[in-house]
Amino acid sequence: MKVKQISVFLENEKGRLAQVTKVLGDNNINIRAMSIADTADFGILRIIVSDPDKAIRLLKEANFTGSTTDVIAVEIKDEPGGLANVLDLLQQADINIEYLYAFVQKASNAALVVVKVEQIDKAIEVLQKKDINILPGSQVYAL
Numbered sequence: 001m002k003v004k005q006i007s008v009f010l011e012n013e014k015g016r017l018a019q020v021t022k023v024l025g026d027n028n029i030n031i032r033a034m035s036i037a038d039t040a041d042f043g044i045l046r047i048i049v050s051d052p053d054k055a056i057r058l059l060k061e062a063n064f065t066g067s068t069t070d071v072i073a074v075e076i077k078d079e080p081g082g083l084a085n086v087l088d089l090l091q092q093a094d095i096n097i098e099y100l101y102a103f104v105q106k107a108s109n110a111a112l113v114v115v116k117v118e119q120i121d122k123a124i125e126v127l128q129k130k131d132i133n134i135l136p137g138s139q140v141y142a143l
Contacts, residue, residue: 035101075133
């Protein structure tokens with residue numbers, strides 16, 4: 001139920017993001033979700049891709065600094081309060097959310113949200129007990 005996310009350190013320089021996407025595109029790796037957090041000097045690009053193991057290897061070969069992190073892809077009701085309900089379950093279980101971001105596309109009639117939590121196995125267990133769908137990596141990479 002875990003999804004591999006790639007985090008890439010990017011200097012705040014023209015063209016750095018374009019270089020990452022070119023490495024991936026030239027090697028037939030599709031970006032499924034993306035988030036960028038930045039400061040004045042650098043940014044952290046977080047991406048879910050169709051082939052994370054190949055992508056991280058290629059990015060490192062292209063001299064990017066990157067790593068993989070386990071996250072979960074949570075399917076939530078695409079309605080007002082859908083995300084709040086899921087976040088409330090995690091809060092009640094005392095699970096800290098480090099960050100989250102939404103998927104660009106949808107699966108079925110639900111929205112998808114990538115969530116990074118401190119206790120990933122506990123979060124999966126808590127959400128599944130409440131019939132919240134957690135997508136496996138294989139399904140997310142193929143979206």
